[in-house]
Amino acid sequence: MDLATIIGIIVGMAIVFIVQILEGGHASSILLWPSMLLVFGGGFCAAMAGGVMKDAKGVGASLQKALTAKVTPPTELLDSVVKLAERARREGLLALEDAVKTVEHPFLKRGLQLAIDGTDPDELHDILHAEVAAKKKADKASMKMFETMGGYCPTIGIIGTVMGLVHVLENLSNPDTLGHSIAAAFVATLWGVLSANLMWLPMAARLTRLSAIEAEEMELVIDGVLAIQAGSNPRLVAQKLRSLLPPDEMKKAEAASSTKKAA
Known part of the structure; x- marks a missing residue:
């Protein structure tokens, strides 16, 4: 599990409360449930x-993915594809029938099964790329929900502040409570801006990043499956797939390959 989002949000929120205390305030003074309910509930609605x-309905699953998604190193997927290419080259494509059952990557598993079933290479290419396009659209929709909440929450926080100031003006006859009431009114704006910039927009960015990583993996799988189907040399398959990796990952893959050869 990649903890970047969880750590970023928790530490960011902690800094806000620490600064509040260092400035002589109390953490409880910004934990006002009416303001938080208005911002979070109103932003979602x-x-x-x-x-x-x-x-x-998909917000829960998207939230879980943003917080707990595991980012698998692409070198692991590359190694799996190369091993399958070696076996297909040695024993034939149909020999992968049993190997497919042990493949954990769902997209790789579907692609291999289509190849084994004798799907035309052009059709296989179109089918797999259509699945990539469909996934990008679905990911964009889930990301858009958080991005929209990040846009609405600050404005809803201002609405909460205006509501609080209206309440203050209704009670001008009690000067002893004016300071506390005015401060409480601005807490809604605080939570609106805070939630947008420390929660919703970062989560939208996280989902966008995860979608890009998964799409890159799927593109790597497509090239690998088509190469396996064509009976390409496993070394050429490995070299081609390594060229699709980011520079740092490509260096790791080349180092791992050199280590295996030396062993």
Whole structure:
């Protein structure tokens, strides 16, 4: 599990509360449930109103993915594809029938099964790329929900502040409580800006990044499956797939390959 998002949000929120205390305030003074309910609940409802019910229902799964998604090193996937290419080259494509059952990567598993079933290379290419395009659209929809919440929450926080100031003006006859009431009114704006910039927008960026990583993996799988289907030399398959990796990952893959050869 990649903890970047969890650590970033927790540490960011902790810094806010620490600064509040260092400035002579109390952490409890910004933990006002009415303001938080308005910002979080209102922000979610506004985002839901701008989309479809399917997007709103998928927020839980998207939130879980943003917080707990595991980023697998692409070198592991590359090694799996190369091993399959070596076996296909040695024993034939149909020999992978049993190997497919042990493949954990779902997209690689589907691609191999289509290749084994004798799907035309051009059709296989189109089918797999269509799946990549469909996934990008789905990921964009889930990311958009958080991005929209990040846009609405600051404005809803201002609405909460205006509501609080209206309440203050209704109670001008109690000067002893004016300071506390005015401070409480601005807490809604604080939570609106805070939630947008420390939670919703970072999560949208995280989902965008995860989508890009997964799409790159799928592109690597497509090239690997097509090479296996064509009976390409495993060394050429490995070299071609390594060229698709980011520079740092490519160096790691080349180092790992050199280590295996030396062993």
